[in-house]
Amino acid sequence: MQGSTAGLSDRAHASCARQALSGERVYALHLDQPSRVSLRVAADYDVAVYxxxxxxxxVSxxxxxxxxxxxxxxxVDVDLGVGTWFVFVDGYDSDSSGNFTLSVSARPTGPGCRVPPGRRGRGRSPTAADVAVVEAAAATATSCGCGRAPRRGYPRPAGAPGRW
Known part of the structure; x- marks a missing residue:
């Protein structure tokens, strides 16, 4: 998904990126089952993700x-449990802001979760059929506690529980 941090206020700080001192874009990720989540950001500025x-x-x-x-x-690649998680796209310095692309993939973890046959492969990114957790509807907020921006819809695998 495409986004921008241009013009946003610095309201959150990170443990990396010298605390990520620029304005941030926050996404809420809702998981219905434990999952291994992979987040990748490409930007036209010095970007951070947490x-x-x-x-x-x-502290969380x-x-x-x-x-x-x-x-x-x-x-980042991180194992997340059931519930709502917050993904921050931020910048390194106070003048690090601009446009970015956030890519998300997830694989269910835990007992009874497996990748469908024929979908395994070393070094391969999960496909939509692997996800089985993420319904693709992005909910964005400019910062924690602020109003939400309009939802953007993305295709999701049929029958996949969970939502963005």
């Missing part, structure tokens, strides 16, 4: 990255 259990609580951060391939790419 995940929290509680939107407004820095589970993962943070600001330089995956280089300063304009960030990514």
């Amino acid at each position: 995940v929290r259990r509680d939107c407004g609580d820095e 951060e589970l993962a943070c990255n600001d330089d995956l391939e280089d300063a304009r790419h960030a990514g």
Whole structure:
């Protein structure tokens, strides 16, 4: 999904990226079952991405990255349980803001969860058939506790529980 941090206020800080001192875009991710979630961000600025259990609580951060391939790419792979998680796309310095693309993939984890036959492969990103957790409807907010932006719909696998 496409987004921008241009013009947003700095209301959240991270454990990486020198605390991520620019304005951030926050996404709510709802999981109906435990999942291994992979987040990748490509941006036209020095970008950071981090995940929290509680939107407004820095201590609840589970993962943070600001330089995956280089300063304009960030990514985390994290095991998340059932519930709502908050994904932050932020910038390294106070002047690090702009346009970005956020990519999300997920695989169910735990007993009874498996990748469909023929879908296994080393180094391969999960496909829509692997996801089985994410309904693709993005809910964005400019910061924790603020009103939501309009929803954007994305196709989801038939019968997949959960929602964005």
